[in-house]
Structures are given as C-alpha cells and as structure tokens.
Amino acid sequence: MAASIRTERDHVGLSLSELAKRAGIAKSTLSQLESGTGNPSVETLWALSVALDVPFSRLVDPPRPRVTVLRLGEGAAVPSEHADYTATLLASCPPHARRDLYVLQVEPGALKASDSHAPGTTEHAVIASGRALIGPTDEPLELGPGDYISYPGDAPHICQALEPGTVIVLAMEHT
CATH class of the missing domain: 1.10.260.40 (lambda repressor-like DNA-binding domains)
Structure with a gap:
C-alpha cells in the first residue's frame, strides 16, 4: 500500500x-x-x-507490472500432503475478468506477430516444451520449459518458436 x-x-x-x-x-x-x-x-x-x-x-491492490516473468522453480510452490503434487499460482484472475485457455504448437520459422487485441487484454503463457521468443514486440523474452510470462495483449506482441516441438499454454484474460 x-x-x-x-x-x-x-x-x-x-x-x-x-x-x-x-x-x-x-x-x-x-x-x-x-x-x-x-x-x-x-x-x-x-x-x-x-x-x-x-x-x-x-x-x-499493488500495481501490477506490465510484463511479469516467472522462471521454472520460481513462485510460491504448495505441495500436497497426499500425493507427489505441487501447485504454483502463476497469476490470479482479477475481478470481472474472463480467461480463454489455449495450447499453441509452434515450430521454428517466421515469428507470429499479433496486433493489439481489445483494450484490457492480458496474455499469460507457460512454455510446456521447447523454447520461444515471446512478449511485447519491443521487448520479447526468450523462455524455456516451465517459464511463465504475462504481458499486455492490447499492445503489439510476438511469438516465435526457437526449437522444434515448442508447446505453449496460453491464457488470454479479458477485462
């Protein structure tokens, strides 16, 4: 505060x-x-x-940075008492928001440039396998398996696979 x-x-x-x-x-x-x-x-x-x-x-409610990155192993991990299971919250959904969830299968080659989506859109991505260059057009980041990023989807952004078989779990949040 x-x-x-x-x-x-x-x-x-x-x-x-x-x-x-x-x-x-x-x-x-x-x-x-x-x-x-x-x-x-x-x-x-x-x-x-x-x-x-x-x-x-x-x-x-603390101000949120425009771009958030969590590398594999970062974040508050909460283990289960009864199974080999650990949950790590990457991002909570703000009130009055909607999220759509996607699995992206991306292969190396030309980058996918996306124009701005509707105002208030935020994209959240977790690299499931492979490596990708992803994020705002002017400051994309290279991420690997388990890494998380969130960035404004209402600004131009890119996604480019850096390895064959790259899989990304993407959530689009709309407020």
Whole structure:
C-alpha cells in the first residue's frame, strides 16, 4: 500500500501536507503509511482514495507490472500432503475478468506477430516444451520449459518458436 499511496500522490502532484489535509488525517500518519510503517484503517484508506480521486482498490491492490516473468522453480510452490503434487499460482484472475485457455504448437520459422487485441487484454503463457521468443514486440523474452510470462495483449506482441516441438499454454484474460 505504501508504494500505491505515494505513486497516486505523486501522480496528482500533492504534497504530503496537502494530501493529509484533504483526507483529514495527520501528516505523520500519512508519512508512516508511505514509508510502510503505518497500519491504516479502512476509513483512512477510504479518505485517501476520495482525496486522491482514485478507487479504493487502487490503494490496496499493488500495481501490477506490465510484463511479469516467472522462471521454472520460481513462485510460491504448495505441495500436497497426499500425493507427489505441487501447485504454483502463476497469476490470479482479477475481478470481472474472463480467461480463454489455449495450447499453441509452434515450430521454428517466421515469428507470429499479433496486433493489439481489445483494450484490457492480458496474455499469460507457460512454455510446456521447447523454447520461444515471446512478449511485447519491443521487448520479447526468450523462455524455456516451465517459464511463465504475462504481458499486455492490447499492445503489439510476438511469438516465435526457437526449437522444434515448442508447446505453449496460453491464457488470454479479458477485462
């Protein structure tokens, strides 16, 4: 929350004193919140969201980076007690979103360039086998088996197999 509050305050160009005044809270309280040492109440956060003219959720839900990559073995793995089974959450679905799931079989050759999809589209991909160059057109990444990436699908993006038999599991999220 600390980074979100500071980012929104900077975005609207308010000083610490001015935002505290508009929200009806002490400047020291706001300073503690922005430094990550405060523990705000829901009322304080609502007052700040009103003073900043942003949705409450923007202050409590951390900003998501435009591109996220998890390499195989990264992420919080949760093992089963009863089977040789481990689940790793790669990305949670935001409220009011829809996801379509695809399996892509891609062979080396010309890259697949995709134009922007509908506004609010995010693509999530996991490399099941092979290697691929995938992501935003201006900054694609090389990924291998088990690697995960998410990137804006509402901006131009590419996918190119770097090895024969490349298989990608792709989820398109629409908000």
